[in-house]
Amino acid sequence: MKAVVLREIGSEPMIEDVEPGELREGWVRLKVVRSALCYRDLLTIKGFFPQAKTPLVLGHEFTGEVVDSKSTRFRRGDRVVALPYTYCGRCEYCLTGRENLCRSREWYGEHLYGSHAEYIDVREESLVPIEGDIDPNYASIASCVVGMVINGLWQVGGVEEGDKVLVTGASGGVGIHALQVAKAFGAETIAVTRSEEKARFIETVKPDHILVGDDWHKEAKKLGGADIVIETVGEPTFQKSLRSLKWGGRMVVIGNVNVKPVELQLGLIILRQNMIAGDLSSTKKSLYKALQLYRKGLIRAVGTEMPLDRIGEALEKMEKGLSRGRIFLVPP
Ligand SMILES: [Zn+2]
């Protein structure tokens, strides 16, 4: 099968012919229908994740159809969405609905071969069946992206109807879907972006406010400040995000485009009783919610489809910030 292979950390991933191994007990083989590109792929290539052992097939945001099964729960022909990882199912995190924190977790595209390929082997625990019609682009990002944002906004951030939710990097793959999730939860949405051109793209998901330019944190304050900031950019926007919060507001950090530390004046968060929290991926619960919101017509996938063999170009577009929304790779 054709697959995007990373031969060595730091090298350019290439399309190669890979022989799928023997399917293990409790696993299924999927024909990949869509595999979305994530900033995490870039960080994996750069060596940010020590668990990534090369050679490796990249990719962890996918949907597909079961073509072979050694699972009692899934059969040939089943269509599925998947968590981007496997988990043990018996540790304190797994038993309390926080399988995203499981210490025995293994990621597709890092510990395990990933989905930028014609086929992927997936452990049954990771899978959720698809019922009814679904846009394959949406299905591929129902977990990492939509489920992840739901985990951050709902399970970590405790969003309530009427809250003001500010999203940085709002034209990006995470940002454009975070705005829709916030809206679906009844929030007033504030999109932050760098250019008028990106602002026009963001208008397609109808946020309540779009802030462009360097002084967006001051504009956010004029709007009353944010109850929750969804920080998808990380270090470059962190300080302004912090200053955009209301007294008592929460910042949920989802992404970080460069691996630099940030400075934090503790007085600022003490006197304003602000909270800063991380958000690591989706859970079964947030993935289920992502499918529910889709069926209600509250969220749609936004981005561009590209054939799998244009992976080099797709990665470059994402790294340079030239992609709008998600890039959905279509295998042959
Ligand atoms: Zn991802």
Ligand SMILES: [Zn+2]
């Ligand atoms: Zn566990």
